[in-house]
Amino acid sequence: MDALISINPATLSEVGRVPITTPEELDVAVRRANDVFVDWRTDRAFRQKLMRACSEALTQRTTEIVPLLVAEQGKTAAEAGGEIWVSARHFAHAADSDWADEEPGPDAPGRHARIQRIPLGTVAAVVPWNFPVFLTVAKIAPALAAGNTVVVKPAESVSLVVDKVVQILAEILPDGVLQIVHGGPDIGRALVEHPLIRKVSFTGSTQVGKLIMRQAAESITPVTLELGGNDPAIVLDDADVALAAQSLARSAFFNAGQMCVAPKRAYVPTGKVDEFCQVFADQIAGATVGDGSDPDTTMGPLHNTAQRNFVQQLLDDAVARGATIVAGGGRGTELPGHFLEPTLVRGVDDSFDLVALEQFGPVFPVIAYTNLDDVLDTVNDQEFGLGASVWGVDDDAATAVAERIDAGSVWVNQHNAVEVELPFGGIKSSGFGREGGLAGIEDYLQTRVISIRSQS
Template identity: 70%
Template sequence: MDELISRNPATLEEVGRVPVSSTEGVDRAVERAHAAFGSWRTDRRYRQDLLRRCSLELTQNASLLASTLVAEQGKVGSEAQGEVWISARAFAHAAAADWMEETPGPESVGRTARIQKVPFGVVAAVVPWNFPVFLTAAKIAPALAAGNTVVVKPAESVTMVVEQMVSVLQSVLPRGVLEIVHGGPEVGRRLVEHRSIRKVSFTGSTAVGRRIMKQAAETITPVTLELGGNDPAIVLDDADMTRTAAALVRSAFFNAGQMCVAPKRVYVPHGRLEEFCDAFAADAGRIVVGDGAVPGTGMGPLHNEAQLDFVRSLLDKAIAGGATVVTGGGRGTDLPGWFLEPTLVRDVDDSDDLVALEQFGPVLPVVTYRSLDAVIETLDSQEFGLGASVWGTDETFATAVAERIEAGSVWVNQHNAVEVELPFGGVKASGFGREGGLAGIKDFLQSRVLSVKHPT
């Protein structure tokens, strides 16, 4: 039987392994979820009670899940703990959310109409490797709250922690309400194209998102896609550079920069470049790189060799083209894993691949500008639109600038501040549909009209 092997990205040691789901195994998981749907959908109060218990169980198992997450994904301990806690909050929020399940339609003589909000059925949740616990929770919790059942497929390299998480949740939920399958693209295709799948929720790269859309089109299955984002941070001329740089260091290098909504390029006024670079380098230089399980480590490795090679190639190409490394550029540790220390690069522009592509790693290019209007025009002409941030002391002006940017989330004087109470998602090639907030639950509901003609 084929197996998926998880390895620690810092030490390259094996963490664990799980068997790849067979075609029949995928079918059985979907069939169990489909069989459970009929009773699960009927009692909203019952679902809410169980989701509250799910939140509690995740909280009580936080240490176990966080330690596995550190070992398998590579992030540092504090980030792993935070990911489990916000996942528990996602279930608590879904349990407490309120929405109208039925509203009256327009009146007509001899007829009564009601507009109902009903679940889809079985949802396929396809989850990436960068935040496997939270992104699983962000799909499962609202889908279950809305009355759907779920089959989740985690990325091949984070099977252990998602398996543990699902096991915790299954100890609370009725049989079949939540299922899990493991494997690569073929398992994903079998799941997405299954005739009993009524909705697909996917988080990952734009390239894979396009493939998921094509697969779902075979059965005309609706999809929610949260895809890539080459997110800009725009620093205004009146910004407090010390505070701005410190905040951007934390945002850019969180999870080693492997976050779809992390700042991946910074636009700084031409006259303030030196000040920004000095402040940023001072903060970034204090980050300790190493094994996330070791106390005091500030940033772990990239998750896999392919991701490291891609980021390294963008950095090397930029340097060959005349870019200057302000800080970083090395490995930062003697450990054998996939390391690259926090790196800031200057003397680049929008034509450089390091700026134009989503690097998804701990390298941040800084681009200078003289015209704010030109920066916004450039950003809005590009394909991505997931997140962005604007930094300045004049909050009114900074907010006005933020409102001009095409993105699903735009922050002022903060970045990647994702909250379970607020909707999250992208525009343009960054996807469509929303997770989080009440909008995230409504994304797992569809309208049905029930019209009754009365006897005359």
């Protein structure tokens, strides 16, 4: 039987194998989910009770999930534990969320109307490799809470850990409500294009998001797309430079920089670049790069060869054009995996690919600026609009700058602070639709109007 092979990105050893789903098996899974939808949608209180049980199950079985997540994805055990924790929070939030299933419509002579919010049906959740547990749960928790059934298709390289999580949750949920299929792009396309799929939720690259959108268009299936981001951090003249540099150094290299909303570059006033770079370099000097299962490791490898080579190419190109590596630049370990140590670069501008492209790795460029309006024009002209941050002592002034940025989330004096209680998503090429908050549940509901003309 054909199988997907998971490889540890730190050691390059095999982690395990998962059988590839056949087209016939996929069809059975989707049809089963569609069959049980009718009963699952009817009792919200029952669903919320099971959402709480799912939250508790993830918490109680964290020690089963973390080693598999570390081995298959590459992140540290501490990062993996945090991912499970926030995933459990997603289920708890879904259980506690409240919305009106129905509300009266505006009055009109001789008729009355009811406006209803009803579930869509069976949802396809297509999940990437960087946060496979969190991004799976971020889709299935609100979808299930809203009354939908779900079929998950994880990225091939993280099939083991997502399969484990789905098995844990399926032990709690009624049979058929949550299922999983495994395979490559052909299985993904078959799932997206299946005639019984009523919504597709996808997180991943903008390129693949466009492809999924085209595939879903054949059956007029609605989609939620959380796509790429090249998130800027803007340090203002009045900022506490040390605080900004320390905070950005911590968040930029979380999960080896493989995070869509990680800060991927900083714009710093010209006169403060030296201080910023010194503090930032000091902050990353103590990083320990290695196998995520080692408790001393503070940053694991990049997830695969292609990603590592892409980031290295951007770094090499920047240096060839005159950029300076302030700190890092090496592998940081003798292990054979896809390693690149935390790296700080200065002497670049927006014409460098390292700045202009979403590099998705542990290299952080610093761009000196003299005119804030020019920075904002540059930031808003980019194709992405996922996240950004503004750093300044005057909260009102920093907020005023934040409100000029075209992005789905703009943080002030913090970055990538994704909270399950708040809606999250992008604009422009970063996608559309929202996950998190009540808006994340509403994305899995549709409106139905019942309009009644009285005969009496």
